[in-house]
Amino acid sequence: MMDHVSYIYDNFKRPVNSLRLQVNAICNYNCMFCHMEGTDRNLSYMTPDEIERVVRVAASFGVSRIKITGGEPLLRHDIIDIIKRIKRHVDDISMTTNGVMLHKLAYELKDAGLKRINISMHALNDNDYLKITGNTRNFRPDVIDGIKSAHLAGLEPVKVNFVVLKGINDDKINDMMDFCLENDAVLQLIEYEAPRNMENSYEYIKYHVDLRNINDDLMKKSIEYKKNTLHNRPVYSIPWKDGIVRVEVVMPMHNSDFCMHCTRLRVTADGKFKTCLLRDNDYFDIKSFDDDYLRDLYIKAVKNRIPYWR
Structure with a gap:
């Protein structure tokens, strides 16, 4: 583990201490709200060597947390090697997964250096689950096995990601709280988000739920x-019921407080720094450069971070 220097701050006095690292852009789901980390599915992917180099350079600027995402990261055959390489430079490694393959890999992931995990499960009802994920096969039993395996392997805390969708699952939050209590998981309620030019789209208007009232209700009960x-x-x-359930609320839309406390820089699967999920044309190509130039690009990307909601 290398010694960390001070964080780099952007021009809005926000430190960057974490990377959201997309390792692929393929998935065995086709979720109706998926933003693909601001990329598309036709990407070439960085090699484990290239990923390690990016993490090594980021760690030299104080980055101490890595969130691995996709697509579905567990579809990479070399995901264990990638985690082992990241572990050489950063201790706090987490992952967001749909959980389909997690029951097979939980122990290997833990042994490689993964610390904690987010598992996407947006419905308990089979019909809703199939509608949301865009699948003809119901993987929900595999996901539940993955949640149990994550606990057994020590990938703690286990968080269940639940994107709240109007008319589909917005009346099932209590059921998900039951599920998370029974499975010792944190329920993470996530607002369906979209950039400004998509807020008037049919899909957004149909499915978006403003979480502020739900958040206020949770606050009163807590x-x-x-x-x-x-x-x-x-x-x-x-x-x-007979216990305590933890609920985290993720409200990005029109939320300046959310943006002003954003401390991460994104890395796309094909090797680009991306300053914000919702921004266009904010990519910095980082492949095929030596470490010194990569450090310059890292600083440039951080300095180009702008809060989307201000």
């Missing part, structure tokens, strides 16, 4: 309230 330093997200401890 016995403990904390903030996730990333995006200043509220995290509530809610008395529920």
Whole structure:
């Protein structure tokens, strides 16, 4: 593990201490709200060597957290090698996965250096699950096995990602709280998001749910309230049935507080720094450069970060 220097701050006094690292852009799901990390599916992918180099350079500027994403990252046959390489430079490694393959890989992921995991599961009802994921096969039992395997392997905390969709699952939040209580998971309620030019689209108007009222209700019920330093997200401890369930609320839309507490830089699967999910034309190509030039590009990308909602 290399010694860390001070964070680089952008021009809005926001430090960058984490990378959201997209390792591929393919998936065995076709979720109706998927933003593909601001990329498309026709990407070439960085090699493990290239990924390690990016992480090594970022770590030299104080980055201490890596979130691995896709597509579906577990579809990469070399994902264990990638995690082992990242672990040489950064201790706090997490992953977002749809969980379909997790029950087969949880222990290997933990042994390689993965610390914690987010598992996407947006419905408990089979019909809703198939509609949201765009599949003809119901993988939900595999995902539930993956959640159990993640606990057994020690990938803690386990978070269940739940994108709230009007008319599909917005009336199932209590059911998901039941599920997360039973499975010792944090429920992460996520607002369906879109850039400004998509807010009047048919899909957004049809499915978007403003989470502020839900958030206010959770606040009233909570016995403990904390903030996730990333995006200043509220995290509530809610008395529920015969226990306590933790609920984190992710509200990015028209939320200047969310943006002002963004401390991450994105890396696309094909090797580009991306400053913001919702921005266009904010890519910095980082492949095929030596470390010194990559450091210059890292600084340039950080300095080009602008809060989307201001």
